[in-house]
Amino acid sequence: MALIVQKYGGSSLESAERIRRVAERIVETKRQGHDVVVVCSAMGDTTDEFLELAEKVNPVPPAREMDMLLTAGERISNALVAMAIDSFGAEAQSFTGSQAGVLTTERHGNARIVDVTPGRVQEALDKGRICLVAGFQGVNRETRDVTTLGRGGSDATAVALAAALHADVCEIYSDVDGVYTADPRIVKNAKKLDRISFEEMLEMAAVGAKVLMLRSVEYARAFNVPLRVRSSYSADVGTLVSGSMEDIPVEEAVLTGVAHDRSEAKITVQGIPDNPGEAAKIFRAVADAEINIDMVLQNISKLDSNRTDITFTCPREDASRAMQILKGMSADWQDVLFDDHVGKVSLVGAGMKSHPGVTADFCEALRDAGVNIELISTSEIRISVLIRDTELDKAVRALHEKFQLGGEEEATVYAGTGR
Amino acid sequence: MALIVQKYGGSSLESAERIRRVAERIVETKRQGHDVVVVCSAMGDTTDEFLELAEKVNPVPPAREMDMLLTAGERISNALVAMAIDSFGAEAQSFTGSQAGVLTTERHGNARIVDVTPGRVQEALDKGRICLVAGFQGVNRETRDVTTLGRGGSDATAVALAAALHADVCEIYSDVDGVYTADPRIVKNAKKLDRISFEEMLEMAAVGAKVLMLRSVEYARAFNVPLRVRSSYSADVGTLVSGSMEDIPVEEAVLTGVAHDRSEAKITVQGIPDNPGEAAKIFRAVADAEINIDMVLQNISKLDSNRTDITFTCPREDASRAMQILKGMSADWQDVLFDDHVGKVSLVGAGMKSHPGVTADFCEALRDAGVNIELISTSEIRISVLIRDTELDKAVRALHEKFQLGGEEEATVYAGTGR
Numbered sequence: 156m157a158l159i160v161q162k163y164g165g166s167s168l169e170s171a172e173r174i175r176r177v178a179e180r181i182v183e184t185k186r187q188g189h190d191v192v193v194v195c196s197a198m199g200d201t202t203d204e205f206l207e208l209a210e211k212v213n214p215v216p217p218a219r220e221m222d223m224l225l226t227a228g229e230r231i232s233n234a235l236v237a238m239a240i241d242s243f244g245a246e247a248q249s250f251t252g253s254q255a256g257v258l259t260t261e262r263h264g265n266a267r268i269v270d271v272t273p274g275r276v277q278e279a280l281d282k283g284r285i286c287l288v289a290g291f292q293g294v295n296r297e298t299r300d301v302t303t304l305g306r307g308g309s310d311a312t313a314v315a316l317a318a319a320l321h322a323d324v325c326e327i328y329s330d331v332d333g334v335y336t337a338d339p340r341i342v343k344n345a346k347k348l349d350r351i352s353f354e355e356m357l358e359m360a361a362v363g364a365k366v367l368m369l370r371s372v373e374y375a376r377a378f379n380v381p382l383r384v385r386s387s388y389s390a391d392v393g394t395l396v397s398g399s400m401e402d403i404p405v406e407e408a409v410l411t412g413v414a415h416d417r418s419e420a421k422i423t424v425q426g427i428p429d430n431p432g433e434a435a436k437i438f439r440a441v442a443d444a445e446i447n448i449d450m451v452l453q454n455i456s457k458l459d460s461n462r463t464d465i466t467f468t469c470p471r472e473d474a475s476r477a478m479q480i481l482k483g484m485s486a487d488w489q490d491v492l493f494d495d496h497v498g499k500v501s502l503v504g505a506g507m508k509s510h511p512g513v514t515a516d517f518c519e520a521l522r523d524a525g526v527n528i529e530l531i532s533t534s535e536i537r538i539s540v541l542i543r544d545t546e547l548d549k550a551v552r553a554l555h556e557k558f559q560l561g562g563e564e565e566a567t568v569y570a571g572t573g574r
Numbered sequence: 575m576a577l578i579v580q581k582y583g584g585s586s587l588e589s590a591e592r593i594r595r596v597a598e599r600i601v602e603t604k605r606q607g608h609d610v611v612v613v614c615s616a617m618g619d620t621t622d623e624f625l626e627l628a629e630k631v632n633p634v635p636p637a638r639e640m641d642m643l644l645t646a647g648e649r650i651s652n653a654l655v656a657m658a659i660d661s662f663g664a665e666a667q668s669f670t671g672s673q674a675g676v677l678t679t680e681r682h683g684n685a686r687i688v689d690v691t692p693g694r695v696q697e698a699l700d701k702g703r704i705c706l707v708a709g710f711q712g713v714n715r716e717t718r719d720v721t722t723l724g725r726g727g728s729d730a731t732a733v734a735l736a737a738a739l740h741a742d743v744c745e746i747y748s749d750v751d752g753v754y755t756a757d758p759r760i761v762k763n764a765k766k767l768d769r770i771s772f773e774e775m776l777e778m779a780a781v782g783a784k785v786l787m788l789r790s791v792e793y794a795r796a797f798n799v800p801l802r803v804r805s806s807y808s809a810d811v812g813t814l815v816s817g818s819m820e821d822i823p824v825e826e827a828v829l830t831g832v833a834h835d836r837s838e839a840k841i842t843v844q845g846i847p848d849n850p851g852e853a854a855k856i857f858r859a860v861a862d863a864e865i866n867i868d869m870v871l872q873n874i875s876k877l878d879s880n881r882t883d884i885t886f887t888c889p890r891e892d893a894s895r896a897m898q899i900l901k902g903m904s905a906d907w908q909d910v911l912f913d914d915h916v917g918k919v920s921l922v923g924a925g926m927k928s929h930p931g932v933t934a935d936f937c938e939a940l941r942d943a944g945v946n947i948e949l950i951s952t953s954e955i956r957i958s959v960l961i962r963d964t965e966l967d968k969a970v971r972a973l974h975e976k977f978q979l980g981g982e983e984e985a986t987v988y989a990g991t992g993r
Contacts, residue, residue: 171630178631205650211590212597212654213661220660223668224653227646231624234643235631241639242632249642254718299673 157323158280159184162194162290162313164329167387168232169199177328177387178239181285185245190280192320194290194313195236197228218263222292222303226252229289229309237287248279249287252301256319257293257312259302266302268293268311268374271319280320288316307368314371318378325380326393331366332386333394334359336412336560341548345555346562347393348411352400355411355503356382358537362501363416372396400505400536410504410513413554415547419449420474421497421529423466424481426489433486434465440480446473450499450532450541462489466530468541471495497529498547501539502554513558514538520557526550576742577699578603581613581709581732583748586806587651588618596747596806597658600704604664609699611739613709613732614655616647637682641711641722645671648708648728656706667698668706671720675738676712676731678721685721687712687730687793690738699739707735726787733790737797744799745812750785751805752813753778755831755979760967764974765981766813767830773819774830774922775801777956781920782835791815819924819955829923829932832973834966838868839893840916840948842885843900845908852905853884859899865892869918869951869960881908885949887960890914916948917966920958921973933957939976945969 161184163177177195185191205224209216216224233249240247256272276286290309295302304311310327317325333347334356351359353376360369366384375382375396385393427433434453441448452466469477474495481491507513517538521528526549530541542550555561580603582596596614604610624643628635635643652668659666675691695705709728714721723730729746736744752766753775770778772795779788785803794801794815804812846852853872860867871885888896893914900910926932936957940947945968949960961969974980 171627174631208590208654209657212593213657215661216657217660217666220653220656220666220668223656223670224650227649227653230646230649231643234639234646235627237639237642238628238632238635241636242634247636247639249639251642251720301670 158190160317160325165196182243195232196309201228226292233287247285252292253294255288259293265305310371314374328387344561354400358503363414409506416499419468420471420495423492426462498544524553577609579736579744584615601662614651615728620647645711652706666704671711672713674707678712684724729790733793747806763980771819777922782833828925835918838887839890839914842911845881917963919969943972
């Protein structure tokens with residue numbers, strides 16, 4: 156008998172019929188003799204509807220009240236799933252984030268979990284009940300106010316609960332049935348991975364694989380909670396995310412997959428005087444605006460001008476704000492350029508460490524496909540390049556084929572996941 | 575400077591635009607220098623939508639989970655009103671029933687308030703904030719589970735909070751602008767009352783006046799909280815419900831109004847052996863099924879048969895259940911009859927005590943209108959009769975005219991109120 160935490164995304168819960176299907180799966184797990192804790196996201200479009208309503212009432216709604224509003228969504232879905240479970244003859248009890256002991260930082264709208272004290276959940280489990288915990292929400296320690304956890308918050312709730320309850324596994328259910336070697340919508344023979352290490356999953360999530368949010372993988376790795384990525388609509392066992400890359404014997408270490416990302420924009424500051432502190436000035440200004448920078452490139456200065464260029468990428472949604480800030484700075488730069496027609500393609504895999512030719516193969520594959528590289532960034536187990544966004548699909552296919560990541564069958568196509 | 579508790583019904587909050595209008599009124603009250611605590615019902619049809627969804631997921635949903643689901647409605651409306659208040663430049667803070675210290679009995683779906691400990695609300699008031707409390711909900715003492723308060727629960731929340739905070743007045747806002755001498759949809763010149771005593775309001779509420787729920791009037795009377803019934807859409811001061819009937823000088827005591835009720839059904843048990851305990855048997859069975867009985871009539875037994883008939887009325891929605899129970903009992907009765915084409919019309923007023931001819935005038939008015947009386951029930955300050963439902967409007971008009979309750983102007987028509 157194991158203790159299993161299951162997390163269901165919003166699209167798996169978007170109607171009464173889907174809620175009943177999810178409930179059936181939960182009851183089945185319980186009938187197999189396991190203890191089950193379930194974390195549900197808000198149903199389908201609930202969150203968007205709330206945001207729209209709030210916008211009409213106040214275009215700049217106070218964050219505390221926004222959290223009070225949004226957390227209603229998970230209460231609704233959890234209560235409905237509990238009712239559905241009851242109809243299948245099992246006993247269920249739902250908990251708000253606060254009742255489940257999810258304690259967070261003060262920051263409304265984007266709080267972090269600081270502790271989970273699931274005493275009431277454990278009690279209910281001991282009585283043989285299936286426990287449902289509202290995802291994406293907690294209560295802050297100082298004022299006991301309701302908080303939300305930002306993007307990926309329900310996954311974070313599930314992983315944190317799994318850690319606190321010493322669960323055997325945390326299953327993440329969505330409409331994706333696992334982690335693939337590439338997006339099956341782009342690469343027809345993309346292969347589902349049976350297993351992937353935390354480090355590889357972190358790299359994949361960081362460079363655009365949307366199946367798991369970076370923060371929940373980080374959390375799972377820190378507390379060593381095995382994750383299983385599964386589909387709500389199939390019996391497939393999905394992909395197990397667990398263990399360290401170090402545990403994989405060198406001979407078995409392979410390349411994991413190709414990820415891509417269309418969500419970034421590129422900003423270039425031209426003609427920067429080549430003095431110490433000029434780059435710091437740029438990055439401090441952007442950091443103060445809480446804009447995350449991803450890739451960075453600084454050209455060496457041309458000998459005749461004593462000026463240099465700095466290029467960086469950041470989320471597209473923050474790019475115009477970054478532009479405003481940089482244009483508004485009184486600095487002796489020649490120009491600030493903006494480009495949102497870029498895409499990033501990455502190759503990830505522990506095998507990279509033991510195969511020295513990977514970078515060369517990578518660049519050759521893109522050259523053969525006629526794709527021009529604008530920026531390169533690497534880690535120990537990853538290579539990422541910035542290219543034109545129109546060439547992204549072609550690049551993903553070329554790399555996937557070059558490194559022979561494909562399977563023999565066509566993959567089932569997946570869509571995006573909820574929060 | 576006063577402390578004012580305001581309660582807004584669901585129809586006053588059914589859209590973003592109405593929410594902003596309500597917020598404006600709240601801020602205006604605050605700007606007049608008062609402390610303001612607001613209790614909001616769920617927006618418009620939210621509760622019905624939740625009930626429909628629950629029904630699809632589980633036709634017999636567990637009560638605890640139903641409460642978790644339904645209480646989301648008031649969280650949503652309160653957070654939105656708080657946001658709207660913020661947009662008008664005032665500071666607002668919303669509270670769940672639990673955060674506001676609304677403690678209830680265990681019973682899910684129909685809990686009673688046992689105590690209110692509004693420490694956090696008082697703290698926020700002291701900081702100059704407008705406080706919003708989610709109506710219709712609380713938390714039970716033993717298990718700290720979320721409960722709902724049943725019909726009229728938001729009014730009850732408002733009155734209980736007003737009592738606990740020693741508020742000067744509790745204003746009940748809906749689409750009705752006061753308590754009328756009769757339903758203005760039936761009686762064109764029905765008059766809005768400026769003031770009515772608790773006892774009279776209790777009788778009016780008990781016999782069908784829908785503007786206030788019986789339980790909130792009982793609560794207000796017990797804690798001596800003045801109520802003011804007002805409309806969300808006008809500046810009219812509405813009707814003040816306060817003080818005891820005893821305080822009204824005899825010479826000024828008048829008749830308050832005519833109320834009617836279409837929500838009851840009549841059940842007659844025929845041919846009951848005229849032995850002690852037969853009536854008790856009937857009423858115990860109905861009481862055990864938690865069905866409230868209103869009027870009761872027992873005919874004297876006919877000399878030749880030694881059998882009698884008992885007639886009673888109960889809510890129409892419970893009538894078929896009552897029929898099943900009575901038909902299923904092994905008793906020596908001749909028949910059980912059912913009639914849901916009945917209506918009740920009542921005259922209420924403290925003046926009844928000092929005017930002995932009221933009952934005679936009442937019966938004559940109905941006789942002159944050609945209305946047949948099937949059942950009569952009276953209290954110290956009320957006369958109610960059961961008649962055919964098709965004759966209800968005619969009877970209301972006849973009584974209203976006979977006792978000269980009308981004003982000179984035509985009344986504005988009102989609709990039903992939310993929970």
